[in-house]
Amino acid sequence: MSEHVRETDLVVIGGGPAGLAAATSAAEAGAHVVLVDRNPQLGGILNQCIHDGFGLHAFGQVLTGPEFAERCVDQALEAGVKMHSDTLVTELNADRTLICSSAGLRYRLRAKSVVLAMGCRERTRGMLRIPGTRPAGVYTAGTAQWLTNMANVRVGQRVVILGSGDIGLIMARRLTWEGAEVAGVIELLPYPSGLPRNISQCLDDYDIPLHLSHSVTCIHGRDRLEAVTVARFDAHRRIIPGTAFDLPCDTLLLSVGLIPENEISRRAGVMLDPITSGAAVDERYMTNVEGIFSCGNVLHIHDLADWASEEGARAGRSAAAYSLGAMSNLNDRRVLIEPGEGIRYTVPQSVARTADRVLLSFRVTEPGEHKTAEVRADGHVLAAQPVRHVHPATMVQIEVPCKGGIDADRLEVRLR
Amino acid sequence: MTTKQITCILCPNGCELDVSYGDAPTAETITVEGNLCARGEGYALEELLHPKRTLTTSVLVRGGTQPQTSVKTAAPIPRESLAAAREALRSTTLDAPVSIGDLVARDIADTGVDVVVTRTVTQHHAIEPS
Secondary structure, eight states: OOOOEEEEEEEEEOOSHHHHHHHHHHHHTTOOEEEEOSSSSSSGGGGGOOSEEESTTTTSSOEEHHHHHHHHHHHHHHTTOEEEOSOEEEEEOTTSEEEEEETTEEEEEEEEEEEEOOOEEEOOHHHHTOOBOOOBOEEEHHHHHHHHHTSOOOOOSEEEEESOOHHHHHHHHHHHHTTOEEEEEEESSSSOSSOHHHIIIIIGGGTOOEEETEEEEEEEOSSBOOEEEEEEBOTTSOBOTTOOEEEEOSEEEEOOOEEEOOHHHHHTTOOBOTTTSSBOOOTTOBOSSTTEEEOGGGTSOOSOHHHHHHHHHHHHHHHHHHHTTOOOOTTOOEEEEEEOTTEEEEESSEEETTOSEEEEEEEESSOEEEEEEEEEETTEEEEEEEEEEEOTTSOEEEEEEOTTOOOSSEEEEEEO | OEEEEEEOOSSTTOOEEEEEESSSOOTTTOEEESOSSTHHHHHHHHHHHSOEEOOEEEEEEESBSSSEEEEEESSOEEGGGHHHHHHHHHTOEEESOBOTTOEEESSGGGSSOOEEEOSOBOBOOOOOOO
């Protein structure tokens, strides 16, 4: 079978905020860019996020998700990005060839560089292993959001939400507005996982109870969900006996974490960080496979679309430089960046010895007040930044100047 | 002296504001700490006196590629008007195509604020049988 192979400088996989920003910045840098997305409509998950709070960083104003998406799409089109929507990438190889499938047609793309921007998916009931029956009415929060905001389908009347992630909090308000009763939000950790503003405007405004240090221990109902059992957990995540109670409900939403969608990256030989489940990258967002870059939620989960977008723009510029042969320090030795005390992970995970600056994104292991984030090279402090509130749900960024290169084998990031 | 903790919801920073005031909160008597930007102070005062929220919801679309579009109040409206505004929009149906910024309702629930479209929905074209 002979197949037509289309050649281009750069392919971006995924047309959400990160992918659109990567495509735009790469095209503006002079690369010929093809953006491939599996949905008919570009913009990714932004299209179903009809609430506002987007765009403050990127556009300096408060937008809803669909408005933010349309602006990003318009910018990409204006920059000359070729859009292949309704197209699924079924295979990516280390030599940067891709197999695409669209409307029953299969074709090959070959690019000098590839930017991974496939985003993430939600953790499901199966991954939590909640005991009980298997009735209808158990949804991930994002699925319920799609049904409510895109498909005009009512998900239920009396709702319990497991997990206090932002999508769950947003859905608590959304379903209240749609006439449902939200009986409570259940969170295993002793603190909420979502943004403080969403606790305030989505739960407090509607007197929706938030049960911290609790989880769902059993699901009841034959055809349709009838109730969930909720119990209190101790600091070691063991059920405290005698604390269980039943909450009658016909709908359970799960807002319990997101997983980067890296199936096609693995096949190309991209190494993943076990903590982020995203690629391990250097300061240019390049993975261990030369010419393959990663950004947005497929790299690590972001709190804000704006930050995924900014990261995408940086990755797109790097990938364009690689495509156009303008990346000089390709073969420089790498310095590993290690998460130290109080730090869960960092992105990037390594930096070229000759880099003169690196922007580090990281998450902390537990909430705290008045801390200082510190980046050290062999005990010598390269950068320190005070942080008033730290929280595992809040990503922190620190700019590390390393003028004249880094004279160490590893950098350590820690919180004190 | 009354002290209160308020989470500023104007942006995703979500500043924890420590608000204190004398007998009644006014622009003169209120002190706000913990805000990262100047808007936090105005927000704290407004939140104590007249809390406002932006309503973001959906309305039905006839003849579109999607059954509904998303809409928002063009500015925040008083919190106590949210229910009336939602009720007024429940019976609204738009005709495709609709574009971002299109007017959905003028002066919703007597708030003086308009409701506008936030997602483009194109017209659905039925495929003619050949």
